[in-house]
Amino acid sequence: MKVTVDEDKCCGAGNCVLLxxxxxxxxxxxxxxxxxxxxxxxxxHAQVREAAAVCPAGAIEAGERA
Incomplete structure (x- = not known):
């Protein structure tokens, strides 16, 4: 799994950190x-996918490694 974040989109809700x-x-x-x-x-992987799914700003992407 490859995870990326877009800091410009992030609203600081913190759901990702909790998950x-x-x-x-x-x-x-x-x-x-x-x-x-x-x-x-x-x-x-399951926690990261959930974090990406619940991110209110859509700032997290989780996909397969390239």
Whole structure:
């Protein structure tokens, strides 16, 4: 899995961090997403897909590795 985030779209809701804290974090000053792991292990795939699905800004994309 390859994960990308669009910081310009991120609204700082934090759902991604709650669902997959090993993959996502937030900047302290404005809450914008920080991608901690662009290629998470299989054990994180379900959480990352859910985080992408519930992101209110559509800032997360999770797809197969190229």
């Amino acid at each position: 997959a804290p090993e993959v996502f974090d937030q900047r302290e000053d404005d809450g914008i997403v920080i991608l901690l792991d662009a290629e998470p292990g299989e054990d994180q």
